[in-house]
Amino acid sequence: MATNTTLDTLYIVNSSNRKVTLELLVGEEGQTSLTNIKLNNGSVITDLAGNFEKAEIGKNADLNGKVLRITTTIADTSKTTNLTSLTIKLSGGFLTRTYPLFKLVDSEGESVDYICNIEFFNPTL
Amino acid sequence: MEKKIYLLLIFIACCSTIKAQESTDLDLLRAPISPASNLLGFAQSEIDKPTDVSDFMASIQSATNAYTTLPSNYAIDLAPFWLLRNKVNMGDISTVGLEKSSGKNVLKQTLVLSIAIKNPDSIAAGFNHNSTYAGLGFRFSIYRGDYDFTTKQKLHQIAELQKLKLSFIDKKADSIYDNLPTEINELKEKRKRIFTDFDSNDESADNIALGELLYKKQSKLDSIISIKIEELFNSGEKSEDSKTIDDKIKKLASEFQLARVGFSWEVSGGVSNEFRQKNFNNSKLYNAGLWTTLGYTWEKSGALLGILRYLYNPDKIFALDDLTNEIKNISTFDTGLRYIVGGPQSKFNGSLEAVYRSVLNKDTYDSSWRLMLNLDYAVLKNQKLTFSFGRNYDGTTNDDNNLIATLGTVFGFGNKR
Numbered sequence: 001m002a003t004n005t006t007l008d009t010l011y012i013v014n015s016s017n018r019k020v021t022l023e024l025l026v027g028e029e030g031q032t033s034l035t036n037i038k039l040n041n042g043s044v045i046t047d048l049a050g051n052f053e054k055a056e057i058g059k060n061a062d063l064n065g066k067v068l069r070i071t072t073t074i075a076d077t078s079k080t081t082n083l084t085s086l087t088i089k090l091s092g093g094f095l096t097r098t099y100p101l102f103k104l105v106d107s108e109g110e111s112v113d114y115i116c117n118i119e120f121f122n123p124t125l
Numbered sequence: 126m127e128k129k130i131y132l133l134l135i136f137i138a139c140c141s142t143i144k145a146q147e148s149t150d151l152d153l154l155r156a157p158i159s160p161a162s163n164l165l166g167f168a169q170s171e172i173d174k175p176t177d178v179s180d181f182m183a184s185i186q187s188a189t190n191a192y193t194t195l196p197s198n199y200a201i202d203l204a205p206f207w208l209l210r211n212k213v214n215m216g217d218i219s220t221v222g223l224e225k226s227s228g229k230n231v232l233k234q235t236l237v238l239s240i241a242i243k244n245p246d247s248i249a250a251g252f253n254h255n256s257t258y259a260g261l262g263f264r265f266s267i268y269r270g271d272y273d274f275t276t277k278q279k280l281h282q283i284a285e286l287q288k289l290k291l292s293f294i295d296k297k298a299d300s301i302y303d304n305l306p307t308e309i310n311e312l313k314e315k316r317k318r319i320f321t322d323f324d325s326n327d328e329s330a331d332n333i334a335l336g337e338l339l340y341k342k343q344s345k346l347d348s349i350i351s352i353k354i355e356e357l358f359n360s361g362e363k364s365e366d367s368k369t370i371d372d373k374i375k376k377l378a379s380e381f382q383l384a385r386v387g388f389s390w391e392v393s394g395g396v397s398n399e400f401r402q403k404n405f406n407n408s409k410l411y412n413a414g415l416w417t418t419l420g421y422t423w424e425k426s427g428a429l430l431g432i433l434r435y436l437y438n439p440d441k442i443f444a445l446d447d448l449t450n451e452i453k454n455i456s457t458f459d460t461g462l463r464y465i466v467g468g469p470q471s472k473f474n475g476s477l478e479a480v481y482r483s484v485l486n487k488d489t490y491d492s493s494w495r496l497m498l499n500l501d502y503a504v505l506k507n508q509k510l511t512f513s514f515g516r517n518y519d520g521t522t523n524d525d526n527n528l529i530a531t532l533g534t535v536f537g538f539g540n541k542r
Contacts, residue, residue, distance in 0.1 A: 004351075005355065008313075008354050009344075010320075014326045014328075026217070027219070030220060032220045032284070032378065034287035034288060034290075036295055049220075050221030051219065051222065073291055075375075075378040076378060077220060077283070077378045077381040079382075079383075094333075095336055095337070109374070109377070109378035111290070111375070115355075121317060123317075123321065123323045123325055124323075
């Protein structure tokens with residue numbers, strides 16, 4: 001099974017004051033995760049267990065050039081699956097984007113580390 | 126100690142009068158896992174439990190002979206929340222999200238719909254072999270209890286190790302991004318050039334379509350850059366500290382069991398119809414039931430469970446299990462208590478249960494009760510030695526045939542989960 005644990009991408013924003021929101025979904029059933037989220041060098045949240053509920057991270061006009069760094073580690077504590085997954089949803093920019101990341105571990109108890117680097121980019125500037 | 130308990134169970138069983146019974150319910154107070162299948166007498170092993178839509182379609186295809194006939198003898202349990210996991214907003218299903226004891230999500234996560242169809246053969250007791258039977262049932266929890274101390278402690282230990290691990294990951298990620306090779310920086314610049322002259326302030330349909338196309342082009346470069354960064358991340362020797370943390374997390378996580386204590390409340394129900402002469406225009410209610418199980422589980426001193434159960438046309442007329450119900454249109458109401466000794470994660474468990482059955486709409490039958498002792502010991506993760514011992518009473522004294530005892534082993538093959 002193909003794996004996808006690293007994400008490096010651009011998220012297109014514009015010059016409006018519309019809010020950009022972030023949501024993180026950690027799966028699968030019964031797994032144990034911890035996440036750090038940083039925007040440039042400022043911490044959005046540290047040592048978050050489980051999902052990150054949809055929340056504003058800034059306005060389009062303010063985000064150009066900034067980098068969102070998400071690091072998550074997931075331990076497979078699930079008795080039903082060995083698949084770990086992290087889904088990142090960004091909305092409010094030019095388009096809504098969903099980034100699915102996943103990895104199947106070989107044996108129960110193993111951990112998977114996810115590293116995501118998302119640069120906000122306004123091509124009109 | 127464990128060896129002694131094991132030997133003691135074998136000894137008790139050998140000294141007991143073992144009476145073979147075709148179907149002895151060992152824990153009457155447990156509400157059926159699959160209500161509709163239970164009403165129509167299906168064994169647990171006969172019930173399909175698809176975990177995703179593909180499994181479900183395969184199950185239907187097999188039962189209907191590739192969609193050409195109606196299922197003949199078929200029982201299925203569907204958990205809509207888990208079955209449609211990719212189609213619905215699941216919310217938080219990690220160990221943090223599953224911690225909640227009650228609420229909307231608990232109802233959704235624990236809901237099971239049970240469907241069963243039976244075309245009995247001529248030797249099936251209690252069924253007319255010229256009829257077709259169909260049942261529909263449900264089960265859900267209103268309260269499912271809180272994590273026990275061991276579960277919380279292990280989750281806390283894992284979280285502390287994960288904090289340390291994340292600090293290593295963050296440092297490494299910072300170091301990689303601060304010193305990106307020229308090749309990757311050039312690819313990143315190339316990626317930005319895809320959007321040259323693109324106006325992200327124009328949100329017309331045409332421009333959005335153009336944006337989608339450019340995103341597709343961008344995603345190819347995203348993949349190349351991500352793979353190169355992953356290679357950098359995985360390159361070099363892992364530090365001893367990092368290896369130790371990984372080993373500790375793996376040990377804790379592989380042994381992790383999610384166990385609950387505190388108040389629990391579960392509701393189940395089901396109804397089945399008999400279609401005479403296998404004709405769907407000629408039907409009558411065959412049997413029905415509504416159960417609720419309330420309980421409280423303590424950390425160390427066991428659990429107390431209570432059940433209230435209404436049954437219409439139960440398969441047994443008395444609480445004892447050796448007299449089949451030959452009377453029709455009868456309703457019974459059961460109240461029961463069960464005390465279980467042993468913690469949620471202990472190897473040895475014992476329980477004492479009592480059931481009192483009242484016949485609601487026939488004066489001919491007195492109320493009856495039953496008492497049962499069950500013991501079980503988990504020899505291995507998937508192997509259990511079980512022992513049951515009981516006495517039941519139907520209003521007439523009979524000293525000879527009301528003692529039952531069974532010794533059994535339950536083996537699970539394959540994965541030791």
